[in-house]
Amino acid sequence: MQAAGLDILWVILGGSFLLLVFAVGYIVVTVSSHQRVVLAQKARLEEVVRSEEKYRSLFDNALAGILKFSVDDWIVHDANEAIQTLFRCTSAEELQRCIKDLPDPALELIRRSLLTSGFIAGLEIEAKRKDGEEIWILFSAKTTKGDNLAQAVVVDITKRKQFEEKIKEQSALLDQTRDAILVVDDRGIVTFWNSGAELMYGWSKDDIVGHGISELLYSDSKNEDFHAAMEDIRQFHEWYGEHYHKRKDGKEILVESRWRTVEKVSRGRSTILIVNSDITEKKRLEAQFIRAQKMESIALLTGGMAHDLQNILAPISMSIPLLRKKLSDESSLAILQAVEESAHSGLDLVKNIMTYGRGIAGERVTLSVDQILDQVLNMVKQGLPEGIDLERRTNGRSSLVSGDMNQLKQVFLNLCVNARDSMPSGGTLSLDITHGESDDSLLEFYPEAEPGPYVVVKVSDTGKGIPEEDLDKIFEPFYTTREHGEGTGLGLSIAQGIVKSHNGYITVNSVDGHGTTFRVYLPALDDA
16 A cells, blocks of 8 residues: 555656746747747847837938828928928928918819828929028828828929020020021931921921931932931031022022031930021022123123124215215126125124113004004914914003103013924913003012003913023023024013013912913003
8 A cells, every 4th residue: 555655646747847847938939939039029120220210210301391281281290301491491390381482273173182082293393492482392292090090202494494494595595596496316217396497497396306308308319418418427527508408388498507416415316407597588589680781791792793883884884875986897786785784784783782771762552552563463463374363351451651652562472482492382372461560570680660550561472482491591682593594682681671661569379391471561641
């Protein structure tokens, strides 16, 4: 019994010991685990503290202004030093006033965006510093979770806006000039097109930007001019000269063009600045002036020569009757007759030359241009070959002018004969009488033409036309496109002299191979 009791006692003691060991182990494990939890919590807390300090450091030291505010009432809960510096505030109260002084439309837009989408980005606001100085800010904000607050980033963009305004002013100044100013890249693609270019060429900025000037401004025949200019730009970085450009309406204009390479430092690429001036009218006026000087010089020269020739031929002509009385044999009289005919022919030629130079006075009576043309047409019809149709048009109005019947008849007859001869294969000869003031067709040849009513006689044919290079020469004396011996070349020069002596003007328009039109402008008389 005692042994059994001892065994039981040992069992109890052993079990108690085991329980004690388990209890101690549990306590040790629990304490160790608690310590690890405490250490982990402490580490996390330290990490949070470090993160908060890091965030705070970033918040306080950020170059951009940062603030936290209430979405509903714009109460500022936190702000960094940068935003206070931006508004030049020294206290939270001053900053609060500056924020609430932002324009009401901007505040309402920000509040509405934050409540609906939770953020707003890149809003440009014109604001004021504490001292009243106007500035521009870029405002971006996003709501934070768990409260009705938002955090905003505010950047001062005043200098950028001032720079943009300066660019706009300069662009506006460029738009004020009548010259076409454009910028193209190294391929000729347009990147800038001012208002002057829109007026000059007819294309708007939207039409032209992104397109190449070689295809828009240069016709196929003039495309080599563009490539030659681009080659000079690549080699010498500038080019200056004259180019023919085409407008949107197809009209060709002559421009004085100046090209220069402009380096773009930020992109490392170069662009080409082009300034074009329309000199079409200037060149036309210069050509008119040169033509007028040339014709005046020729008139003076031929007039002087004709005067000298008249002095030479006059004694010969006057001596012939005296010689005829002294000569009796037929051979001598025949020679004398030839001399007389040559002298009279020379004097007629001299008279015609002098007519070109200064015109001849003649008589001045009131005439009807319709009646003159009727007489001219009667003469023209007699020698009109088959295949040429004659058209006569009038507007039914009075066509009274002051002039010499025979001289004006000579002018219109000469024009009709020239028109007839230009249509060897047939065509249409038309005569029109109109009334009008000095128009572009007249001013193109005579910028000095007096304003006023004119009777305009238009003589047109559908013949071979006159080459462009000959148009400036056809009124010169002795110039003719006919074969040698078929004309003196004085017909048109005499016609011009007669019209000039009637205070009128004569113009010509022709397309090689498509006919010619002459217009004679004579000052109109009142019906009374």
